[in-house]
C-alpha cells in the first residue's frame with residue numbers, strides 16, 4: 148500500500164538518499180526505499196560508506212553532494228536519519244548539575260549543525276519543479292511546547308535547534324522551489340541502539356521497519372503546504 152502510494156507520489160526515475168544508513172531507522176529506510184520501487188536509485192550514506200559522510204566534517208558532506216549530482220538523476224527524496232542521544236561516555240542529563248558543555252556541544256554538532264549542513268548541500272540539488280522532500284528525523288522531546296517532564300537538556304535543546312533550522316531553511320527553499328518540502332519528523336519510539344537504554348515497558352516501542360512504513364506513508368502524502376513543519380509518524384503536527 149505504502150509502496151504504491153510512494154510510486155504514485157514521486158516522478159519515476161528519481162534518486163532517493165538516506166544519511167545515517169547504519170542506524171536502526173536509517174537502515175530500515177534504505178531497505179524500504181529499495182523495496183518500494185519508487186526510485187531508480189537509493190544511495191546510502193554513513194561514516195562507513197564510499198564516499199563517507201561525517202556530520203562533523205563539511206568536506207565529506209560536500210563530496211557526498213557531488214556524488215549525488217554526478218549520478219545525473221533528479222534528487223527526489225532525502226532522509227536524514229542521523230542523531231545522537233548517548234554514547235562516548237555521555238548519558239542524557241536528569242538534572243542541570245549533570246550538564247556538561249562538551250556533551251552539549253557534541254549533541255548540537257550531530258543533531259543540529261550537521262543536519263543544517265546537509266540542508267546547505269542537499270537542498271540546492273532538489274529539482275525546481277515536481278515533488279521532492281528533505282525529511283530530517285527530529286524528536287518530540289525537542290518540542291518546547293510539549294516539554295512537561297524536563298531533563299535531557301542537550302538532546303532536547305539540540306533537537307529544538309534542528310527544528311528552527313528546518314523552519315528557516317524551508318522559508319528560503321520555498322522562494323525558488325515551491326514544490327519542494329523540507330520538514331522535521333518525529334519517528335515515535337523505535338527499537339534501536341539510540342532508544343534501547345530508555346525504552347521502558349509500557350512505551351509503544353515499534354520495530355524500525357514498522358516505523359519506517361508509517362513514516363513513508365506520511366512522506367507519500369506530503370504537499371508543499373507541509374513544508375517547514377514538525378510532524379509525527381502519523382502525519383500529525385507537533386507543537387514547536
Ligand SMILES: NC(=O)c1ccc[n+]([C@@H]2O[C@H](COP(=O)([O-])OP(=O)(O)OC[C@H]3O[C@@H](n4cnc5c(N)ncnc54)[C@H](OP(=O)(O)O)[C@@H]3O)[C@@H](O)[C@H]2O)c1
Pocket residue numbers: 166167168169170171172173193194195200201202203228229230231232257284285286287333334335336337338339340341342
Ligand atoms: N529510536 C527512537 O526511539 C527515536 C525517537 C525519537 C527520535 N529519534 C531520532 O531518529 C533518528 C535516528 O535514530 P535511531 O534510533 O535510528 O538511532 P541510531 O540507530 O543510533 O542511528 C544513529 C545514526 O546516526 C549516525 N551518526 C552519528 N554520528 C554521526 C556523524 N558524526 N556523522 C554521520 N552520521 C552519524 C550513526 O552513524 P554511525 O553508525 O556511524 O555511528 C547512525 O547511522 C535520530 O535523529 C533520533 O534522534 C529516534
